[in-house]
Amino acid sequence: MASTQGAPILVASNRGPVSYALDDSGGLSARRGGGGLVSGLSAIGPEAGALWVCSALGDGDREAVRRGVAEPGVRMLDVDAQVHADAYNGIANSVLWFVHHMLYQTPLEPVFDAGFRRQWASYETYNHAFAQALAEEAAEGAAVLVQDYHLALVPRMLRELRPDLRIGHFSHTPWAPPDYFRLLPDDIAAQLLGGILGADRAAFLTRRWADAFTDCCHAVLGPGIPSGTRIGVHGLGADADFLRERSHRADVDERMAALREQIGEGRRAIVRVDRTELSKNIVRGMLAFRQLLDDEPEWRGRVVHVAFAYPSRQDLAVYRAYTAEVRRVAEEINSRYGTEDWTPVVLHVEDDFARSLAAYRLADVALVNPIRDGMNLVAKEVPVVSDDGCVLVLSREAGAYEELGDDALTVNPYDVSGTARALHRALTMPLDERAERTKRLAAAATALPPAQWFLDQLRALDQPS
Ligand code: G6P
Secondary structure: OEEOEEEEEEOOOOOOOOEEEOOOOOEEEEEEEOHHHHHHHOOOOOOOOOOOEEEEEOOOHHHHHHHHHHOOEEEEEEHHHHHHHHHHHHHHHHHHHHHHOOOOOOOOOOOHHHHHHHHHHHHHHHHHHHHHHHHHHHHEEEEEEOOHHOOHHHHHHHEEEEOEEEEEEOOOOOOHHHHHOOOOOOOHHHHHHHHHOOOEEEEEEOOHHHHHHHHHHHHHHHHOOOOEEEEEEHHHHHHHHHHHHOOOOOOHHHHHHHHHHOOOOOOOEEEEEOOOHHOOOOHHHHHHHHHHHHHHHHHHOEEEEEEEEOOOOOOHHHHHHHHHHHHHHHHHHHHOOOOOOOOEEEEEEEHHHHHHHHHHHHHHHHHHOOOOOOOHHHHHHHHHHOOOEEEEEEOOOOHHHHHHHOOOOOOOOHHHHHHHHHHHHHHHHHHHHHHHHHHHHHHHHHHOHHHHHHHHHHHHOOOOO
């Protein structure tokens, strides 16, 4: 039933803009997260009455919901913990993420059995809880922007509950090509596509992912996009004003000094910053660095690979194993090549945003070599923040490649030798060429800042189909 009191603009996502930590004495403290969507939504302002519906993710969040503690403009849903675990770890992270990033080792996986079907039922329940909450909270004719693979069924469910709403769905990931997408059981593939097609508009970060979605619809559902859903592309860019201000604060300067000391006087730095995420290809990046030291021995003692790999999704064994492999390869390179005063790989795993910005500022080379990535904002942030120019070595499988490919050195992420050659070329690039390229990269990277990205999506929802 339509409410005239409700919110005129709603955002729905699994991870919300705020999380709560519970201290030993039972106190709750709120922490606001970053990211494109958070800064995008701030363009609307709280006075516009926008509401963000998200999931309670940890004990702190659940306690906040129980106590009725909430940030203005945010509603957290406390879905049953097992349902959430099945939907988030089981389906979203272990199936949908793997499909869209093409991460399966197919001789042994995936296996879609009874256990998978049980988790799928939880995924439906989880999506239904969001659809229900959005239906309760939305004003008549409101715009609802549903985010990502966690909530692929929400647009269709919400449309059934509230036909008056204008619904958009945005995918922050790549979209798999049909042959890979059809690893999924046919009924599940159809349900996922049909879920998103419940939206008035389905949008993606690049044309490539949008086309793959359309191809999957044709392959699974037959020709034509049946519901008349419009397909859009909005390539989220870096937030230049925020980054430039934030990267010159005292905490960043302090971390720069500490990093410089770790790297050592006069040495070059090849920097990467990622979540320790299977799709980011951190291990092959290190193998390429090792090959650089083998093939071009003049770099021994003169370059350091600074790798920040922040823990992610550690509930999943495959992520824990990958994190361990990242550490093992870093140690192996250090023990084979390291000397008393030179540590070839500096690996940090504790999340520290100020230190990431410090690394961006001093990087000579940024290595962004994902197997597949929806966009990759690191590729867009480094050129904006860099002090003296930085060469971007960029995977052609990152969404950012469409916008930055001309001025980056591009690599096939599986080609370790090719990546090693690109690193060598990056390290030997004349400084004036590097500066020119950085300038053009920064301009391309900031073409669609988060606020504009968000407003464009809202505006596009209003356009007639
Ligand atoms: C990707 C997804 C986001 C997700 C983020 C972090 O960027 O597109 O939806 O929030 O990864 O992953 P996590 O599982 O920690 O939320």
